Amino acid sequence: MMGEFDAIRPYDDAEVPAVLARLLSDPAFLDILTRFRFPRMANGFGWLLKPLIARRLRKEFAGVKCVATLQDKVEFYVDHTIERATDGVTYTGVEQFKSGTAYLFLANHRDIVMDPAFVNYAVYHAGLPTPRIAIGDNLLQKPFVSDMMRLNKSFIVHRSISGRREKLAAYQLLSAYINHSIRNDGASIWIAQAEGRAKDGNDRTDSAILKMFHMSRKDEPFGGVIQSLNLSPVSISYEYDPCDQAKARELYIRATTGTYTKAPGEDDLSIGLGITGYKGRVHINFNAPVTALFEDTKQLAAHIDRQILGGYRLFPVHYLAYAQWADADPQLQVPKANEVFGAEELAKAQAEWQRRLEACPEEHRPYLVLQYAMPVRNQYRVKAGLPL
Incomplete structure (x- = not known):
């Protein structure tokens, strides 16, 4: 039965060792890993770091024979990335x-x-x-x-x-x-x-x-x-x-x-x-x-x-963006950010939001605001039982 899904399905346990071996000898994969782990040194010392990273990973993943074990090992890196x-x-x-x-x-x-x-x-x-x-x-x-x-x-x-x-x-x-x-x-x-x-x-x-x-x-x-x-x-x-500026740029280019x-x-x-x-x-x-x-x-x-x-989940930045959105709906009962969040939390968000607005070319800004304001409008329409 499984044969019909071979073109799209995930790898199964029996395939793990061979695919891992293939990955750990792929120069493009090792290049990405090197850049991810050592962003500052990758350009000058990439040739030196790549074989070291490959050796370390081969050692670390040597005993991995199934997907569950692989996910347990990878989870450490995922958690680390999330924390960072x-x-x-x-x-x-x-x-x-x-x-x-x-x-x-x-x-x-x-x-x-x-x-x-x-x-x-x-x-x-x-x-x-x-x-x-x-x-x-x-x-x-x-x-x-x-x-x-x-x-x-x-x-x-x-x-x-x-x-x-x-x-x-x-x-x-x-x-x-x-x-x-x-x-x-x-x-x-x-x-x-x-x-x-x-x-x-x-x-x-x-x-x-x-x-x-x-x-x-x-x-x-x-x-x-x-x-x-x-x-x-x-x-x-x-x-x-993290991609909000790029999205604003794309929306601006599409609109114009x-x-x-x-x-x-x-x-x-x-x-x-x-x-x-x-x-x-x-x-x-x-x-x-x-x-x-x-x-x-x-x-x-x-x-x-x-x-x-x-x-x-709406964060302070969403309310801040909604307050300056040209298309905000006056009929919706949306509170001001300072009615929902404490002063300290709000001050931190205001500084970060200001930083993002300033980093964004002026003509793209309405599209940056839109991305953060839209979830507010949508959620308050749901709360009010209005059609979306």
Whole structure:
């Protein structure tokens, strides 16, 4: 049975040693690691550091024969990276999940690598099996990235296919794999609520993704299929987005020229900045799995949106941005930042927000404000029971 998923599935335990050996002799992979560990010395002494790093990693990962052991080892590095780049990670709602049950975690999407990493972090530290992660093939340009991600329970979503029939077949396979993973393998899945990051801060569920879950079980009613997948909406909130300036620039270019073309290597830069850049505090909220019966994707998308936007954690910076947003809704009862937060917390946020505004070219600023203000509008619309 598993043969049909070979093109997209994560590596299994038997494949781990060979893939690890391949990774640890890949010059491009060792180059990235060297830059990450020794940013100041990588250029001048990279030739010297690379073989040392390779030797150390071969020694450290010598006994690794399965994915679970690998994740235990990698978790140390993930925790270290998180500690360096955040002011702490909190999570809520994870206690409602049972370890013998598989879930479909559907999350808002702000950062390419860190969104699933933070969900993994919360699930791992709660003592539950980590989910398999959906990742677009547009991010797997280099063979080592593909190897690295598939070792860490990632499966591939083929996005760069252009033909309509090929696209349909790819979605069909993806649908079958997700259903098989949850119902047959008992393995949870993480997938973003829409293709591509919500660069304007407006988190919305794409109905096409919900339709895809049902595609491989077309003969069954939609609502029942969704119920069988334990779909749990997840809100990931970053106090600060390391890529906010780049997103503001892209939104400005789109608004003024009508299009935006990514420069070569732009995704790699976003990934690097997203991992190592300062994020302030991070909060992950897990909502209860959807149990109601939804007749169609539109109704279900609206329900998921309310859950994700309602569970989003607003930080002082969001209120500060909302207060200076030209499109703020005067009918919404949004309090001022100083009515919600203490003086010390607020002063720290004001200084950081000011720094970000000053670093942003003036014409891009409205798009920086938009990213932080939008979640406030969305959450207060949910609270007021207004349509989104």
